Amino acid sequence: MSDALSRRMNPLERRATFSIASIFSTRMLGLFMIFPVFALFAEQEFSNVTGIQIGLAIGAYGLTQALLQIPYGMLSDRFGRKPLIQLGLIVFLIGSIICALAESIEMMILGRAIQGAGAVAAVLTASVSDLVREPYRLRAMSIVGITIGLSFTLSLVLGPLLAEFIGVRGIFWVIAGLALFAMLLVWLALPPITEQRFQREAEAIPSQLLQVVKNTQLLRLDVGVFILHAILTAMFVAIPFILRDEGGMDSMSHWEIYLPVMLLSFVLMVPLIIQAESCGRMKMVFVGAIAMIAITQLGFAVYQQSLFLLFILLLLFFTAFNVLEASLPSLVVKLSPADKKGTASGVYSSSQFMGAAIGGAVGGFFFQFYGYNGLFLFTMTLALIWVALAATMQKPMPWSIASVAVGPVLASEVAELEHKLCAYEGVFEAVVIADEQQAYFKIDRKLVDETALLEYFKQVREK
Template sequence: MHDSHSERMSGSETRAASGLALVFAFRMLGMFMVLPVLATYGQDLAGATPALIGLAIGAYGLTQAVLQIPFGIISDRIGRLPVIYIGLLIFAAGAALAANADSIWGVIAGRVLQGAGAISAAVMALLSDLTREQHRTKAMAMIGMSIGVSFAVAMVVGPLLTRAFGLSGLFWATAIMALLGIVIVAAMVPRASHPLQHRESGVARQALLPTLKHPDLLRLDFGILALHAILMASFVALPLALVEKAGLPKEEHWWVYLTALLVGFFGMVPFIIYGEKKRQMKKVLVGAVAVLFLCELFFWQFGNSLRALVFGTILFFTAFNLLEASLPSLISKVAPAGGKGTAMGVYSTSQFLGAALGGILGGWLYQHGGLSTVFVGCAVVCAIWLAIAVTMREPPYVTSLRLPLSAAAVADTGLVTRMLAMPGVADAVVVAEEAAIYIKVDSEKLDRTSLESLIESAPERAEA
């Protein structure tokens, strides 16, 4: 029994978390490496127009958004590994299709197919199967970090790879990375004895409707949709602005992104710490959206020299990294007990929809009005988001726990009521078919020992 409370992740948990984080990182690299280069290099493809280049940038988001939740549900039925292997093969096939394409339509088809390898829900579910409760947050954080790092690496490596091997070489590299992902899963990730039915890691049908009706969750879903729409649309315009306005050859763009991402990463850290420690996350969120809004206006009005564009890009990535890091943690704070997996499923579907819309919108705006129209369009999206973010409530500063229950405790009808009467417990729900209770707690106010003794005394009360 004591072993389950040991403070360090076991060897197999560490292997599972780092292996799956690598798979995630490789896949994200493949998605994002084209971002900084497609707007410039894509112009050489047959039939390329700005609107179609925008579609190629965002196309993966369409299939990803549609297939994300169904793939997760299928993985509950047929097992996580088959879904992950099939998804990575589909992704590699999409990359190979794009690598062989000589027209923009071929690249769009490849990106659509890449997105169809929608494995993130299955990867998250597998991670939950392979880690114990108290280490799950740590394991999820490793995946979150791997996504952040892969995004930064993609921004720098994408231009360097394309400079060396052209667009098709870039796509071949992403195909190879997807196949490497399969090798990593096969060689490194331990096998799960049986899939957990787990409300925090997968979409639960019962929780879907309440999630879609929850005003604060919807605000955050709109936020991630807007953030990725702004990102994709900005990357239809930024690489072109660097070439046209600043005269920076497309082969040199990597150092702009490297500088912006490094400064942006370290720039956001104090704000995250301040928001969490001082419990001022709403202020931090609204502030970052406002900075993003000002960035787009800055690009529109002053983005005419290299210095201005580099400065704007640094500010943009500071705000972007801050929002990208804080939105998921806000989702897990706001989601009702036992509803986190479902809330995250809807959230990532919104994120991919935003990427698709942003690419399409950015390309269309550029085609019909040039660079400044794209920046104005992004500023409008930001302004709408700002109006929505201002109305959100300060989130509860709570973490989620899932504790196993004995059969007698599951039958104890008064357990939730007594639990909610404890200081520090914000929400609780018993899920009988999992023989578990999901609790949202404020760890600064909660006495963990009395919580556990309350659960242990439940059977005695039920018998009495």
């Protein structure tokens, strides 16, 4: 294979990457298309509905997703990735149909919880590791991440547009159709996984959970993503009412606000991400984005009467939100121990979904009893707590996590090998797992790559 070809993913890896990205995106659309339209729908459709019930219905998917995603990953190790993905999509389909047919807010909450119970995110991530060679996994996951971000943006625009033509119940039928489409992708597009194995970089290890939770740097990120998604979910209990009642917008035209907001927020996000990742200003940009979240929440709390101001506040919020959504997973990798990336990512994802669940319920409570102002003062307080936590985190270094297969290693060799590997320029941590015949590294990719590491490992062994 030529050098040019060796630097590219092969056709099977590209097929795997884009099929998994597509499956992820269908689920994201299904979970988030109702965010901008559900509160108004629930008020009109269900009698005596409360703010708490609206918040529970919006965020209920997060609770079951948080509780079940790690068990799904563990079951997929035993029964296979594709069967568990299909099972999760069937559960998601059932939940979507229940929501479409729901005659009460309680049934709607149940349906949303069942949607979240199709928690296949960890299984899909492990499938990337099964099907894509290690040097290209970061690229593959970047493609998946970009697709997820675009799907979230599209969902906020599509929700109001579809509601105008087919209603919110129609949206749930569309979501059910997306679940069927995703099942077809698993069957027809996702390549067979012929060499499935446990992926320490993509899957959680129960025995590591306590160590990861006790890591104060990672805990800051877990609390942070919890707060971010709690704020997001709580906001959508109130924002549709504010746009209608204070902004004077018909509920079916809310997409006219969300479309320019989301497009402009992506444009504004790009230079901030470049400053963070390429110019070594990650912490400054990160803390600044959190502070901007707090400022926007204060803005929503004190002034809602101007549609132009609402537009500016939403634009600033989603610019900061997109920066944080892009930065947080990167920070998890930078701050995670080399052999605990999968567990750290699992705890992080569970925190994210739990934040959505708690944010919906508690945000609904504040909205019900204290109105717009009370809800946004609550979310502002959450953001200020996060500012304090983020300001005290250590400065992130530009490190990545890599792994190489090293063949049989004696347990007695491990400590000395790790010491020698850390002496290599660009390697800052090395963990050799003898049972897995695998070495895990924290590296600076500008100085070293997996091929060089493997060659150096061979040299060390020969000496």
